[in-house]
Amino acid sequence: MDDQILLYFSIFYIIAMMSIDFWIFGxxxxxxxVNLRALLFLLSVTLIMATESVAIAWIGVLHGSLLVEPVxxxxxxxxxxxxxxxxxxxxxxxxxxxxxxxxxxxLLFDELSMGFLYGSFTPEPNPxxxxxxxxxxxxxxxxxxxxxxxxxxxxxxxxWSLTTFALSMAFMPSLYRIGKVELVTSLVSSAxxxxxxxxxxxxxxxxxxxxxxxxxxxxxxxxFVMMMGLSFFALNDLYLITxxxxxxxxxxxxLIFYDLPSSRIQMKLRYPFIFLVLVNMAELTMGFGESxxxxxxxxxxxxxxxxxxxxxxxxxxxxxxPLWWLFPVNPLAMTEMYLHxxxxxxxxxxxxxxxxxxxxxxxxxxxMGAEMSFLVYQRYKSVRxxxxxxxxxxxxxGIPIFVVLIPYYxxxxxxxxxxxxxxxxxxxxxxxxGVIVVASILFGRGSYCNLVCMSAHMFSNVFYEQFQVxxxxxxxxxxxxxxMVPMFLFFGLYIMQELHRITLPFNPLNFYGMFTLxxxxxxxxxxxxxxxxxxxxxxGWCGFGTFTGIFNKVLFRIRAKDLDTCRTCTTRNCDSSCxxxxxxxxxxxDRGYTNRISCVGCARCVDACPNENLEVRNLLxxxx
Numbered sequence: 016m017d018d019q020i021l022l023y024f025s026i027f028y029i030i031a032m033m034s035i036d037f038w039i040f041g042x043x044x045x046x047x048x049v050n051l052r053a054l055l056f057l058l059s060v061t062l063i064m065a066t067e068s069v070a071i072a073w074i075g076v077l078h079g080s081l082l083v084e085p086v087x088x089x090x091x092x093x094x095x096x097x098x099x100x101x102x103x104x105x106x107x108x109x110x111x112x113x114x115x116x117x118x119x120x121x122l123l124f125d126e127l128s129m130g131f132l133y134g135s136f137t138p139e140p141n142p143x144x145x146x147x148x149x150x151x152x153x154x155x156x157x158x159x160x161x162x163x164x165x166x167x168x169x170x171x172x173x174x175w176s177l178t179t180f181a182l183s184m185a186f187m188p189s190l191y192r193i194g195k196v197e198l199v200t201s202l203v204s205s206a207x208x209x210x211x212x213x214x215x216x217x218x219x220x221x222x223x224x225x226x227x228x229x230x231x232x233x234x235x236x237x238x239f240v241m242m243m244g245l246s247f248f249a250l251n252d253l254y255l256i257t258x259x260x261x262x263x264x265x266x267x268x269x270l271i272f273y274d275l276p277s278s279r280i281q282m283k284l285r286y287p288f289i290f291l292v293l294v295n296m297a298e299l300t301m302g303f304g305e306s307x308x309x310x311x312x313x314x315x316x317x318x319x320x321x322x323x324x325x326x327x328x329x330x331x332x333x334x335x336x337p338l339w340w341l342f343p344v345n346p347l348a349m350t351e352m353y354l355h356x357x358x359x360x361x362x363x364x365x366x367x368x369x370x371x372x373x374x375x376x377x378x379x380x381x382x383m384g385a386e387m388s389f390l391v392y393q394r395y396k397s398v399r400x401x402x403x404x405x406x407x408x409x410x411x412x413g414i415p416i417f418v419v420l421i422p423y424y425x426x427x428x429x430x431x432x433x434x435x436x437x438x439x440x441x442x443x444x445x446x447x448x449g450v451i452v453v454a455s456i457l458f459g460r461g462s463y464c465n466l467v468c469m470s471a472h473m474f475s476n477v478f479y480e481q482f483q484v485x486x487x488x489x490x491x492x493x494x495x496x497x498x499m500v501p502m503f504l505f506f507g508l509y510i511m512q513e514l515h516r517i518t519l520p521f522n523p524l525n526f527y528g529m530f531t532l533x534x535x536x537x538x539x540x541x542x543x544x545x546x547x548x549x550x551x552x553x554x555g556w557c558g559f560g561t562f563t564g565i566f567n568k569v570l571f572r573i574r575a576k577d578l579d580t581c582r583t584c585t586t587r588n589c590d591s592s593c594x595x596x597x598x599x600x601x602x603x604x605d606r607g608y609t610n611r612i613s614c615v616g617c618a619r620c621v622d623a624c625p626n627e628n629l630e631v632r633n634l635l636x637x638x639x
Contacts, residue, residue: 021075022136028071029129029151032064033158036125041166043118044272048105054114055101058121065121065128072135108272115273123265126155139253147257148189153200156185156264163271172217173230179211180234181267184241188308189248189256198312201245205305208238209382212294213389216478219290223282226275232286235293237263242297246304249311250347287481288544295541298386302379303369309342309378341381346372370533383469384414390476397477402631403618406461410475413466441513444524455563457633459571461616463563464552470540474548474594475617484547487596495555495613502527502558531557548594552613564612571633572610573620575603580628592623599629608632 039057043049073079108114131142133151146152160181167174188201211234219231241263244256314329317336330348332339349372353364373379388411395407454462464471473479505527511517539550551557552564575581581603589599595613599620602609621629 018076018136025071025076025132025136026151028068029133029155032068032125032129033155035064036061036122037158037162040118040122041162043108044163044166047109048107050103051101051106052103054106054108058117061121061125065125068128068132072132076132076135077138109274112273115269118272119265119268122268123261126152126159126264127261129155143261144253144257147260148192148253150190153185153187153190156181159267160185172214173222173227176211176214176218176230176234177267177270179207179214180237180263183207183211183238184260184263184267187241187245187256187260189244189253194312195316198309198316201305201308201312205301205378205382208242208297208301209385212238212297213386215290215294216386216390217393219287220478220481223279224277225280226277228280228286228290229275230270232290232293233266235290235297237266239293239297239300242300242304245308246300249304249307282481284482284544287478291543292541298379298383299370299373302376302382303346303373306342306373306376306378307345307347309338310345313338313342341377343377344372346376367529367533370537371529374532380469384472387472387476388414390478391472393477394475398622400618400622400627403622406465406616406618407475410465410472414472441510444509451563452566455566456569456571459616459631459633460552460560460564460567460612460614461618464549464560464615465617468551468557468560470536470551471549471615473540479543479548482543482548483594484553484596487553491554492613495561498555499558499561502562549615549617552615553595555613561612564614567610567612567614567616571614571616571631572608573599573603573614573618573629574608574632576628576630578604578607580626584626584628586625588623588625589620589629592619594619603629 039061043054043057106114108118127143127146130149130152131146134145134147134149137149139145139148160178163181164170164174164178183204186200186204186207188197188204191197191200215231215235215238218227222228222231237259241256241259244259247255310329310332313336314332317338318333330345332343336342346369350365350369353361353368355361356364391407391410391414395404395411398404398407451463451467461471465475505523508517508519508523512519512523535556536551539546539554539556543550546554551560555561581600584600587600589603590596593599594617595615597609597611597614599609602611618631621631
């Protein structure tokens with residue numbers, strides 16, 4: 016009964032402390048200048064409440080030594096004593112880095128102490144875990160995110176990115192380890208994290224200031240660190256996710272109190288490149304961590320299955336699990352299959368399976384589809400021509416259809432991507448080829464590149480436009496045909512195996528598709544600032560893209576309405592806008608149109624033409 020009364024008192028004390036904290040720090044943030052002595056006094060008040068939380072937990076709950084009380088009180092009164100020796104000057108906290116750091120650390124210590132008070136009723140192995148890994152800590156982060164946004168003078172995308180960053184931490188599943196609650200909070204945290212990443216893309220594009228770039232890059236870094244923590248938490252480790260949340264909170268508080276310089280900077284390529292690497296590492300680790308955690312939790316909750324059975328980890332969710340479609344496979348178990356193989360096989364297959372099972376998981380593709388849909392929509396709002404507006408809408412519709420529905424619910428998908436759940440049949444493979452050939456004839460290569468391939472979803476939006484290369488080499492016009500050789504080789508092996516003419520220990524179609532997507536794709540993707548967008552088309556490393564590009568030569572073309580207008584044009588915007596660096600103006604002046612194999616059907620040349628003299632022609636519009 017005494018413990019119950021103490022628990023209720025502790026909850027009341029924490030609520031009272033949070034209310035006083037909000038008043039103190041709200042008072043500080045609302046004023047441009049604050050008296051230094053008054054500030055030190057307020058910090059003492061905060062520290063007294065914080066140390067009292069630790070003392071209550073240590074003495075009342077954990078039955079520790081009474082000596083902690085005078086020690087804690089002495090520590091808390093230090094700022095108040097210092098106020099007697101400082102000048103009564105007024106300072107601008109938002110411009111003073113040292114004071115902002117002190118405020119951030121005091122608030123962090125205060126909330127850790129409150130978390131320690133609540134967590135001490137069910138203590139963890141060490142004080143930091145006890146302070147962080149409990150629902151009270153999550154509710155404090157929730158309150159911080161909402162309150163600091165409410166008192167902010169600016170309600171712009173930078174402030175919203177900070178708010179969503181804090182809110183994603185508030186729902187971290189490690190704070191709520193109670194069956195279905197843990198599953199729900201993990202999904203809520205991931206959803207908020209996706210919103211946060213979308214906002215970071217917007218900040219990166221629209222804020223060419225030191226503050227904007229530091230916020231987008233550092234929050235992407237801390238998102239990555241937190242998602243690494245989530246991945247380790249899925250493996251039953253609390254330490255990394257706790258460390259990640261503590262340092263992330265410290266940085267969040269610093270960005271709240273300190274105004275980073277808003278001076279404009281020259282947007283060099285290194286800023287978006289660093290952001291690109293960090294944000295995609297965050298997405299990959301979130302895809303892995305959430306997929307492993309979701310697989311474990313849903314099977315335990317709905318199927319009553321332990322993650323381990325006879326010393327082996329489950330790999331697939333049974334259909335008795337209603338969320339099997341979201342977490343169908345266990346990326347960790349499938350990756351561990353090759354850890355104990357011989358060195359060369361383990362070296363090749365372990366990262367192969369890790370990336371494949373993560374990027375092909377429904378959770379990951381839904382997450383990436385949501386992020387890319389927003390950026391494609393931003394492009395939709397910026398384009399001028401009706402054709403390109405229709406095309407971006409088609410991409411928005413194609414993302415859920417081609418990236419989520421088809422690979423995971425049917426066997427009719429090329430490259431064997433759906434082989435993880437359903438085997439790809441020969442008839443399904445041939446049907447896929449036929450549909451893509453017909454679509455390429457009607458609408459050009461873009462019907463495959465922009466609608467089916469994940470990389471094209473990324474490149475067909477506003478963020479990746481800054482990575483266009485300045486030129487291309489003619490050598491790729493010849494070398495791209497070399498990359499078709501292994502594609503046809505593996506396609507032929509697959510057909511022969513399906514017809515029972517040969518027997519192989521692996522599926523050739525799966526191997527080719529997954530090797531391309533898990534090794535070659537990521538190499539070029541992370542080096543997008545070096546190789547540029549649509550390197551798959553320009554360098555030709557995607558053999559299937561080159562194959563579909565052949566059908567650009569049939570009926571799809573970009574045509575000039577009036578050749579004389581092109582002859583007198585001095586801007587040549589069509590050439591500079593092309594991400595593949597096709598000499599559009601030369602082709603049009605020589606033949607009246609362009610229809611090269613490397614064309615990806617993005618129609619940016621049409622949209623960039625200042626005279627609106629270019630148009631798209633295909634089977635449906637060829638004779639207009």
